[in-house]
Amino acid sequence: MLSRFRSQPLLTYVSVAATALGLSSCEMLEFSPNDHRSPDDKQALTQKNLTTLLAKPLPANDTLRFVYTGDSQRFYDDAEALVKSVNQQKGVQFMLVAGDISDFGLAREMWWVDDQLRKLTIPYLTVIGNHDQVGNGRKAYGEVFGPLNYSFVYGDTKFIMTDTNGREYNFNGRIPDMPWVRQQLQDNTVRRHVIISHVPPQDEDFDPAVRDAYVTALRADPRLVFEMNGHRHDFSIGQPFNDGVTYVNSYAFEKRQYLIVTMWGDKEFRLKKVPF
Amino acid sequence: MGLKRRLLLGLLASIWVALPVQAQTDAQPSAGPFFLTLHFAGGTGLVALGGGYRVAHQRLEPEVLVGYLPAKLAGRAAAVITLKTTYIPFSPRLGQSRWEVSPVAAGGWLSYTTGQQYFLTNNSAGRYRSGYYWWSSAVRVGAFVGPRLTHLGHPSTPRPSRQTLYAELGTNDLYLVSALTNRSLKLPDILTLGGGLKGSW
Numbered sequence: 001m002l003s004r005f006r007s008q009p010l011l012t013y014v015s016v017a018a019t020a021l022g023l024s025s026c027e028m029l030e031f032s033p034n035d036h037r038s039p040d041d042k043q044a045l046t047q048k049n050l051t052t053l054l055a056k057p058l059p060a061n062d063t064l065r066f067v068y069t070g071d072s073q074r075f076y077d078d079a080e081a082l083v084k085s086v087n088q089q090k091g092v093q094f095m096l097v098a099g100d101i102s103d104f105g106l107a108r109e110m111w112w113v114d115d116q117l118r119k120l121t122i123p124y125l126t127v128i129g130n131h132d133q134v135g136n137g138r139k140a141y142g143e144v145f146g147p148l149n150y151s152f153v154y155g156d157t158k159f160i161m162t163d164t165n166g167r168e169y170n171f172n173g174r175i176p177d178m179p180w181v182r183q184q185l186q187d188n189t190v191r192r193h194v195i196i197s198h199v200p201p202q203d204e205d206f207d208p209a210v211r212d213a214y215v216t217a218l219r220a221d222p223r224l225v226f227e228m229n230g231h232r233h234d235f236s237i238g239q240p241f242n243d244g245v246t247y248v249n250s251y252a253f254e255k256r257q258y259l260i261v262t263m264w265g266d267k268e269f270r271l272k273k274v275p276f
Numbered sequence: 277m278g279l280k281r282r283l284l285l286g287l288l289a290s291i292w293v294a295l296p297v298q299a300q301t302d303a304q305p306s307a308g309p310f311f312l313t314l315h316f317a318g319g320t321g322l323v324a325l326g327g328g329y330r331v332a333h334q335r336l337e338p339e340v341l342v343g344y345l346p347a348k349l350a351g352r353a354a355a356v357i358t359l360k361t362t363y364i365p366f367s368p369r370l371g372q373s374r375w376e377v378s379p380v381a382a383g384g385w386l387s388y389t390t391g392q393q394y395f396l397t398n399n400s401a402g403r404y405r406s407g408y409y410w411w412s413s414a415v416r417v418g419a420f421v422g423p424r425l426t427h428l429g430h431p432s433t434p435r436p437s438r439q440t441l442y443a444e445l446g447t448n449d450l451y452l453v454s455a456l457t458n459r460s461l462k463l464p465d466i467l468t469l470g471g472g473l474k475g476s477w
Binding site: 112 | 317318319320321322345349350351354356389393394402403404409411413416445448450451453454457458459460461464465467468469470
């Protein structure tokens with residue numbers, strides 16, 4: 001009896017039980033919920049999804065069509081339903097999630113969202129939200145998804161994804177990163193620009209010290225089709241600064257609706273609301 | 277949700293049902309001895325050191341742990357201070373051996389993670405309006421169940437030593453809230469694994 005127990009330490013027993021439950025004990029072995037490290041298959045998802053997207057390039061002058069949504073935070077059941085609906089859409093090239101992927105800024109939450117969204121037949125891309133920065137969330141987002149500011153060109157359009165969650169930086173006057181944003185907007189090699197971030201500039205969570213610089217830079221960009229946000233959990237479209245620049249806000253996952261955005265010509269676009 | 281609910285109810289039931297049946301075993305002192313703990317993972321740091329004092333006729337092990345979370349794992353190095361209690365409903369001796377096995381011990385913990393990036397409350401962070409975030413990013417509470425194996429020292433000594441090896445499957449409040457509000461999250465998604473050694477001499 002004695003020797004049998006000596007040769008079967010309890011950790012082995014637990015890991016056998018865990019394997020029986022279909023778990024990887026490595027992922028369960030948690031040092032802190034704030035641990036930002038991520039397993040290989042849930043790392044650098046932005047880069048991986050961009051590689052998938054760019055493997056199917058959109059010919060010049062072809063109509064661009066993507067799904068626009070945001071705020072997946074703790075709406076895993078809604079995410080499941082959204083994926084089923086989006087997978088039935090024809091002619092959609094990718095999906096954008098406008099931040100607040102997680103609710104508590106924990107890596108595991110980002111994995112759970114990816115568990116659903118990786119079932120999409122199209123790649124998806126994200127931008128960081130304020131909830132994704134709570135605690136050690138900024139590092140977790142960086143590990144699971146990738147850079148907080150990045151851009152990519154698809155078809156005739158440059159998508160500029162930027163961190164506008166100024167309140168999470170105590171309004172330090174450096175968010176969004178205006179030198180980076182201006183540099184991106186100055187790219188005149190692409191026909192159209194779209195800029196996407198989580199917190200809209202007219203929101204109280206946008207750094208008031210950077211608002212004018214941001215709005216002015218957008219107004220000055222002749223290639224900008226519109227600016228897109230999440231954060232408010234509901235759809236809106238308008239020109240809050242009455243300067244000719246259109247701002248579009250996404251539905252949150254919980255609203256059980258998303259947008260299909262179609263773009264053509266120089267700045268032509270159409271938004272279609274899809275309930276699911 | 278079914279499996280999760282059943283396991284949670286089972287955990288609660290095992291605690292409440294077992295309490296009144298506490299065997300007032302003959303030679304068991306009602307409290308003591310002090311013990312030291314070396315704990316690994318389970319959400320309370322890479323490793324944690326601490327100790328406690330056995331009470332309730334050897335059924336409860338309240339303890340304090342101080343864990344270390346290296347910068348490599350969470351941006352900046354942090355300490356995780358944990359108040360924890362383990363309830364051991366039964367711990368039968370293996371025949372005439374010096375070994376005891378507890379198939380299910382259960383317990384709960386409350387931890388505080390140090391560091392500027394974790395706020396104690398939404399308001400103490402100083403940058404949010406009231407109610408902006410409803411939870412504390414520094415404080416976690418959790419629950420666990422797991423088996424234990426204990427080796428008893430020779431009974432002829434006045435204070436027999438005992439060493440316990442244990443493992444714990446648990447979860448924390450934020451994972452639990454996520455699972456309870458989404459049927460698509462399964463129990464394995466929210467489980468965490470930890471374990472350690474306890475000893476008294």
